[in-house]
Each structure stands twice: as structure tokens, then as C-alpha cells.
Amino acid sequence: xxxxxxxxxxxVHQHHGLLQQLAGLTAMQPRHALERRLIFKAFRKxxxxxxxxxxxxxxxxxxxxxLQRVNKMLNGGMFYTxxxxxxSEKDFAPASKSVSAxxxxxxxxxxxxxxxxxxxxxxxxxxxxYDQQAWKLEFRDIPEAATxxxxxxxxxxxAALPRGDVEPSMNAWGYGFVxxxxxxxxxxxxxxxxxxxxxxxxxxxxxxxxxxxxxxxxPLKKMAPLEKTGSYVLQASITVQDGxxxxxxxxxxxxxxxxxxxxKSAVRLEPADRLSLDTxxx
Amino acid sequence: xxxxxxxxxPTTPNATTxxxxxxxxxxxxxxxxxxxxxxRWFLDHKLMRDTPGLLPHSTNxxxxxxxxxxxQLLSLSHYPTHGFIYTSEPTEKPFHPPSAASxxxxxxxxxxxxxxxxxxxxxxxMVMTTVPPPAYKTLFQHFTYxxxxxWCHRLTVTVPNGVVYDVGDFRVRMGDVRxxxxxARARGSIVEIEWRGPSVVDSLSGMQQPRSDGGEDVDSGVDxxxxxxxxxxxxxxxxxxxxxxxxxxxxxxxxGAKEAILLPGVGKEVKEKLGRVRTGKRDGExxxxxxxxxxxxxxxxxxxxxxxxxxxTDAARQYMEVLRFNR
Numbered sequence: 089x090x091x092x093x094x095x096x097x098x099x100v101h102q103h104h105g106l107l108q109q110l111a112g113l114t115a116m117q118p119r120h121a122l123e124r125r126l127i128f129k130a131f132r133k134x135x136x137x138x139x140x141x142x143x144x145x146x147x148x149x150x151x152x153x154x155l156q157r158v159n160k161m162l163n164g165g166m167f168y169t170x171x172x173x174x175x176s177e178k179d180f181a182p183a184s185k186s187v188s189a190x191x192x193x194x195x196x197x198x199x200x201x202x203x204x205x206x207x208x209x210x211x212x213x214x215x216x217x218y219d220q221q222a223w224k225l226e227f228r229d230i231p232e233a234a235t236x237x238x239x240x241x242x243x244x245x246x247a248a249l250p251r252g253d254v255e256p257s258m259n260a261w262g263y264g265f266v267x268x269x270x271x272x273x274x275x276x277x278x279x280x281x282x283x284x285x286x287x288x289x290x291x292x293x294x295x296x297x298x299x300x301x302x303x304x305x306x307p308l309k310k311m312a313p314l315e316k317t318g319s320y321v322l323q324a325s326i327t328v329q330d331g332x333x334x335x336x337x338x339x340x341x342x343x344x345x346x347x348x349x350x351x352k353s354a355v356r357l358e359p360a361d362r363l364s365l366d367t368x369x370x
Numbered sequence: 371x372x373x374x375x376x377x378x379x380p381t382t383p384n385a386t387t388x389x390x391x392x393x394x395x396x397x398x399x400x401x402x403x404x405x406x407x408x409x410r411w412f413l414d415h416k417l418m419r420d421t422p423g424l425l426p427h428s429t430n431x432x433x434x435x436x437x438x439x440x441x442q443l444l445s446l447s448h449y450p451t452h453g454f455i456y457t458s459e460p461t462e463k464p465f466h467p468p469s470a471a472s473x474x475x476x477x478x479x480x481x482x483x484x485x486x487x488x489x490x491x492x493x494x495x496m497v498m499t500t501v502p503p504p505a506y507k508t509l510f511q512h513f514t515y516x517x518x519x520x521w522c523h524r525l526t527v528t529v530p531n532g533v534v535y536d537v538g539d540f541r542v543r544m545g546d547v548r549x550x551x552x553x554a555r556a557r558g559s560i561v562e563i564e565w566r567g568p569s570v571v572d573s574l575s576g577m578q579q580p581r582s583d584g585g586e587d588v589d590s591g592v593d594x595x596x597x598x599x600x601x602x603x604x605x606x607x608x609x610x611x612x613x614x615x616x617x618x619x620x621x622x623x624x625x626g627a628k629e630a631i632l633l634p635g636v637g638k639e640v641k642e643k644l645g646r647v648r649t650g651k652r653d654g655e656x657x658x659x660x661x662x663x664x665x666x667x668x669x670x671x672x673x674x675x676x677x678x679x680x681x682x683t684d685a686a687r688q689y690m691e692v693l694r695f696n697r
Contacts, residue, residue, distance in 0.1 A: 132422065132520050158424045164518035224505075227512055245512045247505035250679055260457035260497040261441065261513070262520045 090331030091228070092340050093240040094348060094357035098285065098320040102355075106322070109354055110276050110283060118274035121286070122308075124173040124221075125271055126254075126301050128263035129369050130166035166369040169263060170226045171254055175270075175305065179216040183307035218303045223249040231362045239341050240359040243331065255300055265300055270311055273320070280340070281347055284323045288314040322355055324348075371640060372572045373565045373608060374685045375615035375631035378547070378692035379624060380558040387559050387624060389533065389546045396535065396542065399621045403537050411543050412447040413529035413560070415693045416510060416551075420458075421522040436461070437494060441521055442690045443510055445503070447532075448543070449682035453506030455499040456690050496635065498687070500679045525695060526551035529560060539567035540618055547693075560692065561627075562685065563618055565611045571604060571640050574647070599648075601641050608637050630688035639680035 098106055107118055229243035249257070255265055273286025289311035291302070324347055326340040348357040379387040397405050420439040439458035446454075501509060513521045532545030543562040549555050612631045619629075 130517065130520070155425070158421060158522070161421050161518040161522055162425075165516065166519055167516045169516070225509070225512070227516060229516070243515070245508050245515070247508035247512065248502050249505070250499055250501060250676075256497050257455070257457070257499040259460050260499075261455075262460070262517055 089244050089246070090328045090337065091242055091244040091325055092328065092337070092344055093242070093323060093325045093360065094344050095240070095324075095360050096322040096351075096355040096357045098322050098355060100318040100320070103285070103320050106285065106320075106354055107274060109351075110274075110285065113350065114276040114278040114283065116276060118276060118285075121271070121273055121275050121284075122175050122177065123271045124175055124268060124301075124305075126171040126173075126223075126268045127168060127266045128171060128258050129168050129266050130262055131264045131369075132166070132262070167227065167229070168266070168367045168369050170228075171223050171249065171258065172226050173221045173223045175216075175221070177308060178214045180305045180308040181216075183309050216304050218301075219252040222251050223254050225249055228365070228367050230366045230368055231360070233362060237359055239344055240362070240365070241331075241337070242365070244327070253301075267297065268301060269314070272311075278347065280326050280343060282325050282327075283347075284325070285320050286323065287318065287320045290314055322357070324357060371681055371684055372541075373569060373611040373615070374688060375563045375612060375619065375629065376685070376688035376692055377561045377563070377619060377624070377627040377629055378558055379561075379627045381556050382626070385626060387626075389531075389544055389559060392544050392559055392561060392622070392624065393533070395622045395624060396537070396544075399623070400537050405535055405537070407533045408536055409534040410447075411529070411532035411534055411545065412445075413527075413532065413545065413547075413689065414445040415525075415527050415689065416443040416523065417525040417527075417694065418442070418513060418521045419524050421518065421520055424522055439494070440496075440694060441513065442694065443506065444686050444690055444693075445506060446682060446686065446689070449686075450503070451676050451681070452500040452502055452679060454683065454686035454690070455501060455506070455509065456687065457497050457499070459495045459497055498635070498638075498683050500676070500683065502676060523551070525549060527557055527693060532560075536566070537618075540564060540615075541566050557695070560689075561619075561622075561624075562689070563615045564685075565614060567614075569607065569611065570599065571607050571611075571637070574599070574604075574640060574644060599644060601644065604637055604641055604644060608632060628692045630691040633687050633691055636684045636687055639683050643680070 111118060225245070225247045227245040231240045231242040234241060258265070269291070270289040271286050272289055273284055276283040276285075290313070292306050292310040292312065324344060326344060328336050328340050330336060344357075351357060379392075381387070393405075418441040423436060423438045439461070441455065441457045444454040444456070514523050527547050527549045529545035529547055532543055535542045535544070541564040543564070545560055547557040547560050549557050609632065615631060616629075619627075
């Protein structure tokens with residue numbers, strides 16, 4: 089599958105207005121989304137490759153072509169990949185009182201007594217259940233190095249994973265957990281374009297960076313935006329099932345460029361810097 | 371999850387057993403039963419190996435050859451809600467310090483390197499994962515596309531035209547195993563024998579599924595009986611049923627078969643379920659997540675809910691055991 093994208097930076101003061109404009113353009117209410125994003129990195133045994141690749145003189149028994157193929161594969165690309173899980177505001181710990189946290193790693197003591205953590209009525213009985221958390225694997229390749237760079241294009245894959253603890257499976261498949269963050273935003277659908285106005289939130293600093301995905305979540309109020317001013321990213325994307333079909337790709341590009349024109353007075357949609365979206369693991 | 375046994379009869383130059391032969395044997399062995407095919411079944415199995423393990427062992431370097439690691443992807447038509455992915459556990463626990471500049475992955479071997487090199491792969495613990503059918507396909511493509519340095523696709527075999535029979539208390543699935551990748555050729559035949567008689571394990575694993583017959587108070591007397599059940603009872607039932615399946619297989623009189631029954635790891639999910647029932651935590655009662663269930667991110671697939679993600683894992687393990695050809 090391929091993904092075609094355009095991005096724009098949205099300062100925080102423009103956020104509310106743009107939400108209204110997008111709601112008008114798409115004729116739909118924004119769908120609020122909160123996503124846990126776990127970053128995994130592909131790994132291989134260090135030193136294994138360098139120790140063997142050169143010594144081909146004692147590897148005569150294998151056919152040269154086969155060996156060449158294996159060597160080529162060994163030096164193939166390795167990637168970071170994300171595991172994404174949707175959460176709701178209720179899944180975050182209430183800020184007002186410190187809930188008896190079973191996980192000692194996560195400090196949940198509330199200091200901000202005045203503000204309730206959620207806009208909705210907080211469900212007292214609701215406890216975040218990590219074992220029931222839904223996940224999906226979201227892989228993105230580095231954007232294609234194309235001369236026609238009006239639009240960012242990249243190979244993608246999206247696959248549902250089992251609920252609960254994904255780490256054993258991911259480890260077995262060759263991926264190690266690196267870190268995690270949260271994405272907060274609103275989704276709009278405009279014909280075949282998915283518009284996602286979002287920003288990245290970091291877990292509270294000060295708490296120990298855990299070596300595995302968090303089993304419970306801190307108060308949402310304590311999450312700090314990655315971009316200190318709190319600005320948002322507008323992402324417009326189209327997914328194309330068959331990226332080798334030039335006709336479809338062209339149509340999708342035209343649709344995205346059409347949206348760019350429609351939103352021209354509000355934001356400037358642009359392709360992203362290719363290397364800033366590099367997902368390759370060194 | 372019924373208790374099963376799986377038998378694979380490899381095709382050798384001097385002995386060829388096919389579906390036709392097996393069907394004849396079955397008819398001859400059970401002359402009193404009316405053998406009418408009650409359905410068809412299909413299997414697809416992809417075998418992947420760790421790419422570094424494909425390099426021939428260097429003779430002069432001191433390091434012992436590492437054990438092969440496998441990833442097996444299996445799809446069975448009798449468990450249509452998910453595909454099975456069975457992967458060797460990693461030999462090292464990866465950890466990437468988020469702030470560290472260099473990827474100084476400290477190798478901390480989890481699995482003991484006690485018996486290096488040759489031998490069966492059975493002693494290597496494996497991780498079972500079940501994913502919805504679309505994800506099964508996508509993940510395989512992902513592994514072949516983005517994981518080449520550590521996973522290499524070696525074989526694909528299918529059972530394109532399997533036949534299902536009911537014989538007494540058993541359900542028998544038979545079929546010819548065809549290799550489709552890298553080259554098309556016959557590999558042999560496969561037989562799954564499923565015990566359909568009374569079984570505590572089966573009723574235990576089927577317990578969470580909502581009963582449509584209604585009226586029955588599912589959560590009163592029925593569940594209490596499971597509290598008295600120990601893991602040892604589950605083990606005992608597996609052993610007892612295995613002997614029934616072996617007896618059945620013995621009556622067919624087919625020689626040269628590879629048997630997969632009572633494998634390590636078989637019954638794991640049933641025991642986990644039993645543990646949950648005993649501690650009173652019913653995962654069937656897990657909260658309704660429909661508000662989040664349909665929440666879709668950007669360019670992604672919606673979440674589908676698998677009612678029983680562990681269904682068929684025992685049978686899948688057995689199939690994968692016999693289909694883990696030495697490649």
C-alpha cells in the first residue's frame with residue numbers, strides 16, 4: 089500500500105478556527121482521537137554480520153548465487169515501526185486524586201487538584217485495562233525520492249495485532265521497544281482524503297522512562313506537547329492500495345493538490361522533508 | 371478448542387501416500403461407518419527462517435552455529451476468524467535506551483545457549499500470536515519487505531483440496547500438501563484427527579462464547595464446576611484423549627508418518643483461560659469498547675473483534691510442527 093501526504097503547521101491560536109473551517113468543508117463534526125504510539129526498532133545480533141560476510145572462501149559448499157542473495161538480504165533495510173493503540177480520555181488517570189496504582193513505576197500523584205482531567209463525566213469505576221488494549225502495527229517506509237516532489241509518497245502497511253501485551257510478539261518478530269508517546273487530534277474525512285489535525289504529547293518528564301509499554305496512563309493534563317507552543321500539524325493523506333498503478337497514484341495526487349487549493353486561504357499544505365520522515369534504523 | 375492430533379506422511383521416492391490412498395484406508399478401517407465427506411478444508415502455511423542462520427557455518431571462526439529461528443504463518447479454513455503466527459523466541463532481549471546516542475544493545479541472553487547447533491527445533495520456545503485474516507496477509511508482506519535482514523521466506527505449502535469426514539466421535543481432515551514456493555511440488559499428505567466426544571477442555575474453551583440458545587443461566591452452576599478443575603486435570607485429559615487419537619490413527623495402519631500430538635505448549639491457552647475463570651476474571655465480560663473499537667487513525671484499518679482469539683492454537687501448533695521442514 090502507498091500513502092500520499094501533505095502537511096501544514098498550524099499555530100495554536102489558529103487551531104479552533106481551522107477546526108470550524110474543516111468541519112464546514114467536510115460537512116462533518118471532528119472525530120476526536122487519542123492514540124498511544126509505541127515505537128519499536130528492528131534489531132539483529134550485533135557483530136553477527138561483520139564476522140561472517142568477508143570470509144567467503146570457506147563457504148564454498150553453498151552455491152554462490154544463494155549466498156549472494158542471503159548476503160544481500162542481510163544488508164537490507166531495517167526500520168522503526170509504530171504500534172498504535174486508540175485510547176479514550178477515560179483511560180487516563182484522574183488528576184484530582186491519586187488512584188491506587190498497581191504499577192509502582194508510574195507516579196500518579198495528582199497536584200493539579202483544581203481541574204478535572206476530562207471534559208466528559210469521569211467514570212469512577214473505569215480503570216484502564218492494558219490487557220484489553222487494541223493495537224495495530226503501522227509501518228511507514230522512508231518517502232520515495234521522487235523528482236515530482238509536490239507530494240510526499242511512501243510505502244505503508246497497517247495490520248491489526250492482538251489485544252493486550254504486544255511486546256512478546258514484537259520481540260519474537262525482531263522488534264524491540266524503544267519509547268512511546270501520545271497523539272491527540274481530530275479526524276475529518278473529505279472524499280478519499282483523511283485529514284488529521286493533531287499534535288504529539290509526551291509523557292510527564294521526571295518519571296522514570298519505562299523499558300516496556302506503560303500499563304497505566306498518567307493524567308492527561310500532565311501530558312506535555314512536544315512542540316512547546318502547543319501548535320498542531322495538519323496532515324492530509326490518501327491511501328492507495330496498488331501503488332504500482334500510475335493512474336490511481338496520479339488521481340490521488342490531484343485530489344490532494346485540489347484540497348491544497350481549497351485550503352489555501354487558511355493553511356499552506358506542503359510535502360514534508362524526506363529525511364525528516366526517515367524510518368530506517370541504522 | 372477440541373483436542374486434536376496431526377499426522378504428516380511425507381512423499382518419498384519409494385512410497386507415495388495420497389488423499390486417495392488415505393480415504394481408502396479410512397473406508398477399509400471403518401467399514402461400519404458411512405463415510406460421506408461433510409465438507410472441505412483449506413490450509414496455507416508459510417515458513418520463514420532467520421536470515422543470518424542461512425549463511426553456511428564458518429569452520430574456522432570459534433563461535434558455535436546458532437540455532438535456527440523460525441516464523442510460521444498458518445491459515446486454517448476451520449478457524450476463519452484469524453491466522454496464526456508462531457515465532458521462535460528471541461535469543462536476546464532487545465532494549466534500546468531512548469536517549470542513548472549509539473545503539474548499544476546489551477546482549478542479555480534469555481534463552482540458555484545450552485545445546486547449541488544441531489537437533490530439533492522443538493526445544494526452542496515459541497510465541498503464538500493470532501491476528502485477523504487481513505492482518506495476516508499484511509504482516510507477511512511486511513516481514514518480506516521490511517525485515518529481510520532477519521526473516522527470509524523459505525517455503526509456502528498449501529492443502530488446496532482437503533476433505534472432512536465424521537467418523538464416530540472423531541472428525542478427520544485429510545488432504546494433500548502441495549508446495550507452491552519456491553517451486554511447485556508435492557510434499558505429502560496430512561491428516562488431522564479431532565476428538566468430538568465429551569471433553570472438559572472443549573467446553574472450557576468454548577465457555578466465553580455467548581450462547582444463543584438463551585434461557586440458560588450461563589454464569590451460575592456451569593461455571594462453578596470449573597473452579598474445582600486443576601491444571602493437572604487438563605493435562606490428564608490431553609493425555610487420555612491423545613491415546614484415543616493414537617488408537618484411531620493406529621487403525622488406519624499408515625506407516626512413515628510424522629506425529630504431532632501433546633506438543634510442548636499445547637493446552638497453554640486453555641490453562642490460561644482456566645486460570646482466569648478461577649480467579650473470577652471473565653474476559654467475556656470485558657467492557658464494551660465500541661466507542662473506541664471503531665476509532666480509526668490515519669490511513670489505517672479498523673479494529674475487528676475476534677470473539678475467541680485463542681481458538682485453534684493447539685491444532686495450529688501441531689500443524690506447524692509437522693510442516694516445519696528443514697530448510
